[in-house]
Every structure is written in structure tokens, then in C-alpha cells.
Amino acid sequence: MSGVEVRYGGTTALTGLDLTVRAGERVAVVGPSGAGKSTLLRLLNGSLTPSAGSVEVLGVDPRTLTGRDQRRLRARVGTVHQQLELVGPLRVVHNVNAGRLAAWPVWRAAWSLLRPQGVPEVAAALAQVGLSQRLYERTDRLSGGQQQRVALARVLVQRPDLVLADEPASALDPALAERALTLLSTSVAERGGTLLACLHDPALALRHCTRVVGLVEGRLVLDAPADALGPGDLAEFYGMSR
Numbered sequence: 001m002s003g004v005e006v007r008y009g010g011t012t013a014l015t016g017l018d019l020t021v022r023a024g025e026r027v028a029v030v031g032p033s034g035a036g037k038s039t040l041l042r043l044l045n046g047s048l049t050p051s052a053g054s055v056e057v058l059g060v061d062p063r064t065l066t067g068r069d070q071r072r073l074r075a076r077v078g079t080v081h082q083q084l085e086l087v088g089p090l091r092v093v094h095n096v097n098a099g100r101l102a103a104w105p106v107w108r109a110a111w112s113l114l115r116p117q118g119v120p121e122v123a124a125a126l127a128q129v130g131l132s133q134r135l136y137e138r139t140d141r142l143s144g145g146q147q148q149r150v151a152l153a154r155v156l157v158q159r160p161d162l163v164l165a166d167e168p169a170s171a172l173d174p175a176l177a178e179r180a181l182t183l184l185s186t187s188v189a190e191r192g193g194t195l196l197a198c199l200h201d202p203a204l205a206l207r208h209c210t211r212v213v214g215l216v217e218g219r220l221v222l223d224a225p226a227d228a229l230g231p232g233d234l235a236e237f238y239g240m241s242r
């Protein structure tokens with residue numbers, strides 16, 4: 001993306017943003033609350049268009065796509081949303097399968113609501129996140145951390161080329177957070193994919209990512225390889241004093 005600015009009414013969320021992420025990178029996006037991290041991810045999953053500047057995702061400008069091409073790009077980009085965006089009254093299997101809707105023909109997506117399709121893959125993803133027994137449970141009966149793991153399983157079955165994860169471990173205990181990041185990073189690495197993750201925990205960011213970009217008040221103020229940084233270098237991005 002280059003020269004990107006995003007304004008929400010009178011609020012400028014991002015300004016003068018130039019950023020290129022290459023295939024295979026795992027990028028931690030860090031910054032204090034309100035810095036523009038989620039806005040950056042929204043630009044990349046096509047749910048937001050910039051007020052100025054240009055954005056390319058997997059080599060194309062999402063604004064130029066319609067119909068089948070748009071669905072194809074959606075299938076290649078998976079998001080773990082900060083607000084999870086699960087459908088509470090639906091069974092877990094349906095929420096996990098939602099990760100594959102853009103890749104399925106409409107008839108298959110509709111039929112899957114009656115007779116869940118691809119159950120073995122869903123079960124395998126749920127096993128990876130430690131929720132093997134919950135396949136047919138109503139999603140809103142799960143705890144916050146369990147629902148976050150359903151959202152992770154959704155992106156695991158999708159197998160996208162680009163994973164955007166907005167605080168994907170915020171409701172998880174340290175062991176589960178470690179496991180979640182390991183799953184995300186190994187699943188993208190297996191197919192040469194790319195990960196951008198907003199992370200609250202500097203240690204997780206440095207352990208699982210190859211590059212760290214820092215935003216403050218909508219501006220890019222840090223862009224460095226993870227192995228050149230220590231937790232102290234990230235303190236200001238997490239509102240901690242050095």
C-alpha cells in the first residue's frame with residue numbers, strides 16, 4: 001500500500017502509510033489502542049477502502065474486482081476478527097465452515113447448513129485448537145476463549161494465502177495463546193502464506209513473527225526484523241514505560 005490515508009468522519013485513523021509485505025512474511029502489527037492497527041487489517045481484507053492512496057492485496061486492488069474475482073480474492077484472505085464475528089445461535093461446525101463459504105458454490109454453502117459439509121476437516125481444525133468435543137454445540141454456549149478458538153479453526157479450514165489476525169489470542173491463557181500463534185504461523189508457513197497479526201503481547205510478537213511494524217496515531221513509526229528487537233524496544237508500543 002502506498003500513500004494510504006483512512007478517515008472516519010473527522011478522525012484520521014491512518015495517514016501517509018507506505019507498506020509492502022512480501023509472501024511468506026509473518027508480520028506483527030503493534031501499537032497503542034487507537035493507533036490504527038485494526039484499520040490496517042480492514043484495508044487488507046477489503047472491508048474498508050482508503051480515503052486516499054492505493055492498496056494492493058495479493059497483487060490486485062480489491063476495488064477493481066467484482067463477482068467471481070472478488071469471491072476468489074475473499075477465499076484467499078482469512079481474518080480472525082477482533083470481535084470474532086461468529087453467529088452465536090449456529091452450531092460450531094457451521095461457524096468453522098464459514099471460512100470456506102467464499103470457495104464453495106452457493107448451492108454447497110446452502111446445503112451445508114442442513115447437512116454440514118467437509119466435517120472431517122472441521123473436526124481436525126477443532127482438535128488442533130483443543131475443542132474436539134464441541135462440533136455440534138451452539139456457539140454462544142461456549143466461553144469467550146473457546147469462541148476465539150472457533151474463530152481460529154475457521155481460518156485453519158479456510159487455508160488462505162493471507163491471514164489477518166486481530167488480537168487472535170486476547171481471550172486465551174498463556175499456554176493457549178502460544179498454541180494459537182504456533183498454529184497460525186505454521187499453517188501459513190506450510191503453504192508459503194503470509195500472516196499479519198495485531199498482538200498485545202510483545203513476547204508473542206517476537207517469538208512468532210519475522211517482522212514487526214509499529215503504528216502510533218495512524219503513522220508507521222517502526223518497521224524492523226523481529227530478531228533485531230527485544231521486548232524493551234516495543235515497550236512504548238504497548239503503553240509500558242521502559
Ligand SMILES: Nc1ncnc2c1ncn2[C@@H]1O[C@H](COP(=O)(O)OP(=O)(O)OP(=O)(O)O)[C@@H](O)[C@H]1O
Binds near residue numbers: 008009013035036082
Ligand atoms: N467505525 C469507526 N468510526 C469512527 N472512528 C473509528 C471507527 N473505527 C475506528 N475508528 C477510529 O480510528 C482510530 C483507529 O482505530 P483502530 O480500531 O484501527 O485502532 P487499533 O489500533 O486497532 O485499536 P485497539 O488496539 O484498541 O483495537 C481510533 O481513533 C478509532 O476511534
